Amino acid sequence: MSPEWITALVVAAVVVVLAVVVVLVIVLVKLGRTLDEATKAIRKAHENSEPLFVEANTTLTHVNTQLERVDGITANAKAVSGNVSALTSLFTATLGGPLVKAAALSYGISKAVRARRAKTAAKENRRPKRGRR
Numbered sequence: 001m002s003p004e005w006i007t008a009l010v011v012a013a014v015v016v017v018l019a020v021v022v023v024l025v026i027v028l029v030k031l032g033r034t035l036d037e038a039t040k041a042i043r044k045a046h047e048n049s050e051p052l053f054v055e056a057n058t059t060l061t062h063v064n065t066q067l068e069r070v071d072g073i074t075a076n077a078k079a080v081s082g083n084v085s086a087l088t089s090l091f092t093a094t095l096g097g098p099l100v101k102a103a104a105l106s107y108g109i110s111k112a113v114r115a116r117r118a119k120t121a122a123k124e125n126r127r128p129k130r131g132r133r
Helices: 003-126
Strands: none
Touching: none
């Protein structure tokens, strides 16, 4: 090998190393820009997430307030239904028996009156009618 070949090989190696270094520098610069943009995006997301969490917390507070109201309404409805049930039982116990007896008495009286009227009508139909001849 002559000195020209050695020089040519050294120059070629330097050119290849410089090309690799240039490519790596370009890649690192682009990677740095990408990381900078990612950092900015994360920072913006973090800055914009605080109001979102505050609003979510406010909404949950209102929902909890409404649920407590609904819970109170449900408890009151349960108490009312228990009171209505007790009132129905009391009404049935105190007035149910006498009402049934009164209904049976009125039914018996009306049946007796109808039977008496039918009997009276039957007697009148059996009698010979006195009338003109």
